[in-house]
Amino acid sequence: MTPGAPSEHPIRILLVEDDSVDVAAIRRALGRGGVNADVTALPRAEDALELLGSGPVPFEVLLTDHRLPGTSGLELCREVLARRIPIGTVMLTGAGSEHLAVKALKAGVDEYLIKDTRNRYLELLTALLPEVVRRHRARLAHGEAQATLRHLAAIVESSHDAIVGHGLDLAIISWNPAAERIFGWRADEVVGKPLTMLLPQDHREEMPRMMERLVAGERIENYETLRRRKDGSLLDVSLTVSPIRDGDGELRGASAIVRDITDKRRAEAAQRRAHREMEAFLFRVSNDLRTPLLSVRGMLELMREDLGRDAPEGNISEDLLTYFEHIDRSTTWMGRLLEDLAEMSQVGHTDTTPSAVDPRRIVDQVVVEARDRARDTSLDVGIADGFPTLWCNPKRLRQVFSNLVDNAIKFGGRDGAIQIGWRPADAGERHAVLFVQDRGPGIPRSEQSRIFEMFYRRQGSEGPGTGMGLAFAKRILESMGGAIWVESAVGQGSAFLFHLPRSRT
Numbered sequence: 203m204t205p206g207a208p209s210e211h212p213i214r215i216l217l218v219e220d221d222s223v224d225v226a227a228i229r230r231a232l233g234r235g236g237v238n239a240d241v242t243a244l245p246r247a248e249d250a251l252e253l254l255g256s257g258p259v260p261f262e263v264l265l266t267d268h269r270l271p272g273t274s275g276l277e278l279c280r281e282v283l284a285r286r287i288p289i290g291t292v293m294l295t296g297a298g299s300e301h302l303a304v305k306a307l308k309a310g311v312d313e314y315l316i317k318d319t320r321n322r323y324l325e326l327l328t329a330l331l332p333e334v335v336r337r338h339r340a341r342l343a344h345g346e347a348q349a350t351l352r353h354l355a356a357i358v359e360s361s362h363d364a365i366v367g368h369g370l371d372l373a374i375i376s377w378n379p380a381a382e383r384i385f386g387w388r389a390d391e392v393v394g395k396p397l398t399m400l401l402p403q404d405h406r407e408e409m410p411r412m413m414e415r416l417v418a419g420e421r422i423e424n425y426e427t428l429r430r431r432k433d434g435s436l437l438d439v440s441l442t443v444s445p446i447r448d449g450d451g452e453l454r455g456a457s458a459i460v461r462d463i464t465d466k467r468r469a470e471a472a473q474r475r476a477h478r479e480m481e482a483f484l485f486r487v488s489n490d491l492r493t494p495l496l497s498v499r500g501m502l503e504l505m506r507e508d509l510g511r512d513a514p515e516g517n518i519s520e521d522l523l524t525y526f527e528h529i530d531r532s533t534t535w536m537g538r539l540l541e542d543l544a545e546m547s548q549v550g551h552t553d554t555t556p557s558a559v560d561p562r563r564i565v566d567q568v569v570v571e572a573r574d575r576a577r578d579t580s581l582d583v584g585i586a587d588g589f590p591t592l593w594c595n596p597k598r599l600r601q602v603f604s605n606l607v608d609n610a611i612k613f614g615g616r617d618g619a620i621q622i623g624w625r626p627a628d629a630g631e632r633h634a635v636l637f638v639q640d641r642g643p644g645i646p647r648s649e650q651s652r653i654f655e656m657f658y659r660r661q662g663s664e665g666p667g668t669g670m671g672l673a674f675a676k677r678i679l680e681s682m683g684g685a686i687w688v689e690s691a692v693g694q695g696s697a698f699l700f701h702l703p704r705s706r707t
């Protein structure tokens with residue numbers, strides 16, 4: 203800002219002066235000099251201190267006469283400085299007291315002006331004030347930056363995660379206490395050394411790749427990998443790396459937050475073990491239960507035959523027939539449940555070898571079988587052309603389509619058409635999206651994720667079903683690197699979409 207030029211915001215001045223003529227002269231001079239100022243004048247130092255001492259300081263400059271009733275301008279400035287009140291200070295005094303100037307400047311007052319009889323000091327004041335304000339504002343900004351730095355340093359110091367800073371040459375620049383605890387190296391042992399000392403031998407190529415990504419402006423988030431401790435042992439970590447840039451935006455290095463995920467890994471391994479045991483158990487139980495179930499059904503058949511033979515004219519009573527039907531239905535349903543359970547427990551263990559698969563052939567077969575099952579050969583099913591070749595297990599893909607098409611028929615396809623197709627992916631996209639769409643009643647948004655849960659059937663879902671079809675499809679797809687979701691609105695049908703890796707062949 204040019205001295206004397208009007209500033210955008212008025213300079214807020216607290217003027218302590220008991221001579222009203224001088225107050226008026228100062229106001230006039232500031233106005234004449236084009237200083238945009240907002241002046242509050244008080245005659246007494248106590249009032250000024252009271253105003254400055256309560257809450258945020260509403261002034262940028264304290265302009266005080268030296269000669270004040272009961273005290274002096276110098277005392278007032280000393281008090282303001284002692285209390286660390288953030289404000290610029292300018293002192294005015296009468297001629298012949300130059301020794302005071304030295305005292306004032308020693309005390310830390312910003313500027314000192316001697317009132318001359320020809321009032322030349324007023325001109326000087328208008329030139330000086332904007333400069334005092336500029337210095338004061340710079341001091342404030344510096345203070346705030348320092349406070350922020352101290353705050354950030356405290357966060358880094360107290361973090362549970364290791365925070366490691368390094369330059370472009372990969373030399374370690376900073377190393378917080380958590381890094382000492384996690385890696386076992388003290389800061390003085392690693393600062394200046396190459397970051398690669400923390401990488402296991404077979405992970406060395408990670409570093410240049412990460413730097414390339416940072417140079418490209420990317421941030422690396424939750425990248426799970428291995429690091430090496432001082433004692434040589436390996437450590438599972440999750441890395442979040444951010445670029446460090448200088449004031450001109452030039453990349454200067456990076457800072458990595460290194461989270462020790464050993465406990466998470468252990469928990470995952472335990473969960474996988476428990477999962478495998480549960481699946482083995484399910485497989486065993488569902489298979490073992492099928493044998494007695496078969497014998498129940500066999501016995502039932504024998505009973506029906508025997509009773510029919512012994513009953514007069516071979517007629518079994520209505521009641522008995524109803525009982526037989528109930529048992530038949532229940533055992534059939536139980537058999538299907540056991541079959542589904544056995545299948546479900548095997549997903550991801552058998553027959554998952556992927557190959558290049560043309561979905562069209564599978565869809566055609568599934569539709570023929572579904573028409574047979576639904577005993578409706580005229581079922582309106584539209585099948586798209588030109589399906590992309592997928593990289594998956596054909597038997598599993600068939601099970602997915604089979605479930606989705608059966609559902610489309612069961613829950614709403616009968617009166618309307620079913621569409622089976624695919625959506626074009628962006629060039630370079632490694633997955634393809636396929637869908638089975640019906641014009642049925644649709645599924646409310648609140649239940650759209652629940653229908654993929656095991657045994658979940660929507661209220662009022664008629665017809666046979668164990669509530670496992672969609673859960674089964676989801677597990678199959680996930681085991682092949684895919685995912686499934688539904689797009690549906692009540693009254694407007696449902697589209698079940700899934701994606702799977704495309705074949706590169």
Ligand code: ADP
Pocket residue numbers: 605609610613614640642643644645653658659660661663666667668669670671672673696
């Ligand atoms: P199930 O078919 O044995 O009931 P699923 O897991 O296949 O079990 O489906 C779960 C529930 O999701 C079904 O009970 C039904 O309420 C709902 N659902 C599935 N597919 C559709 C569809 N195409 N239209 C409407 N609701 C559906």
